[in-house]
Amino acid sequence: MSSLSRWALLIALSVALCVLFLSIHLPAAVLLGCMIAGILNSFREGRIAVPTPLFLIAQGVIGCLIARSLNPELLSGAFERWPLFAFSVLAVVGTSTALGWLLMRGRLLPGTTAVWGLAPGAASVMMLMSSQHDADERLVALMQYLRVALVTMAASAVSHIWMNTAPVPVPEVVWFPPVAWPALAGTLAIAIIGSLAAPRLGIQAGGLLVPMILAAAFQATGMLTIELPPSVLAGSYVLVGWTIGLRFTRPILRHAARALPCVLASILALIIVCMGFAALLVKVAHIDPLTAYLATSPGGADSVAIIAAASNVDRPFVMAMQMSRFLVVLFFGPALARFVAGLSSTSD
Numbered sequence: 001m002s003s004l005s006r007w008a009l010l011i012a013l014s015v016a017l018c019v020l021f022l023s024i025h026l027p028a029a030v031l032l033g034c035m036i037a038g039i040l041n042s043f044r045e046g047r048i049a050v051p052t053p054l055f056l057i058a059q060g061v062i063g064c065l066i067a068r069s070l071n072p073e074l075l076s077g078a079f080e081r082w083p084l085f086a087f088s089v090l091a092v093v094g095t096s097t098a099l100g101w102l103l104m105r106g107r108l109l110p111g112t113t114a115v116w117g118l119a120p121g122a123a124s125v126m127m128l129m130s131s132q133h134d135a136d137e138r139l140v141a142l143m144q145y146l147r148v149a150l151v152t153m154a155a156s157a158v159s160h161i162w163m164n165t166a167p168v169p170v171p172e173v174v175w176f177p178p179v180a181w182p183a184l185a186g187t188l189a190i191a192i193i194g195s196l197a198a199p200r201l202g203i204q205a206g207g208l209l210v211p212m213i214l215a216a217a218f219q220a221t222g223m224l225t226i227e228l229p230p231s232v233l234a235g236s237y238v239l240v241g242w243t244i245g246l247r248f249t250r251p252i253l254r255h256a257a258r259a260l261p262c263v264l265a266s267i268l269a270l271i272i273v274c275m276g277f278a279a280l281l282v283k284v285a286h287i288d289p290l291t292a293y294l295a296t297s298p299g300g301a302d303s304v305a306i307i308a309a310a311s312n313v314d315r316p317f318v319m320a321m322q323m324s325r326f327l328v329v330l331f332f333g334p335a336l337a338r339f340v341a342g343l344s345s346t347s348d
Helices: 003-023 029-042 052-069 072-080 082-105 113-118 123-130 137-161 181-201 206-220 230-245 250-285 289-296 301-309 315-346
Strands: none
Touching (some): 003 029, 029 137, 052 230, 082 289, 082 315, 113 250, 123 137, 181 206, 289 315, 301 315
16 A cells, blocks of 8 residues: 555544544544544554654644643632642642552553653643653553543533532534634744754753743733634644554554553542542532542543533632643653652662
8 A cells, every 4th residue: 555545544534533533522532533543554554654843843832732821810829829739739640650650560561651641731741741751652642541531521420410510511613713813823933933943952842842931931921822723723633643643553552452451440540549639628628529629630631621611610720720730740740750760670
């Protein structure tokens, strides 16, 4: 089969899976659909790959997406209640790291894959950063999105049963809304220039971090309003999904299947422990139960945001907690992964 035929097959599979996943409101539907299409395509003879510059630019767009959430209002809420935020964030991150260490000790996953796979941050970001830190980003992607799916289902169930609310409505995606073209041009310029310059600067995961820092700085000074319509984000998710999926091989998938029972058990253990932290917030800080649960929910921040928006909860508190934890994992995740890897090697 020629390269052109393989690309045509990949695109057809991606469209079919994305339409299916979007119709059932699956979290990260576009990224997951393209990643699975890439995995299926990788079984065939001959290989294709996304050009590295396009992959870097996709990382830059995701970096700008993160920067858009780093507004002063959200950060000030975290500073005002910093002891509560510090305890909750460190408790969840510590639990996920401990579970990752247990999987590493069992030699179930290579390198620091288990630590990154269970990191309670934005799934796409953890996946992108993991390959720079002795982890297999393919297995990290599998773990992260399995966790996102389970956490989302659990949060939806708790929202419906615990607080006796109506089922959470899922808003329709407007793929081509009215766009502020100067803001979009500025955002894309930062994503493209920052991501392509990052490798020359020698910064690990720089394709993501450099545009994120630049976009956040321009936004904070009022020089830029970050504009990212769903169609642009979807294009980035397509490139990231294909890049990860096409790197899978049959041996990698067999390894993942063997480790799946332990991975599932660790994800469920993380969810249960976080429920315990939520109960502690209710008792000690007198926060309402659903707000506490959604705030400590381990990941899936975009899905949690949708559930929070449709529920009677303290939404700024929930999102400030989610973003605070994400920033801790983003900036301290590499050091944590190295520390846990060192512990594992010295205890052998």
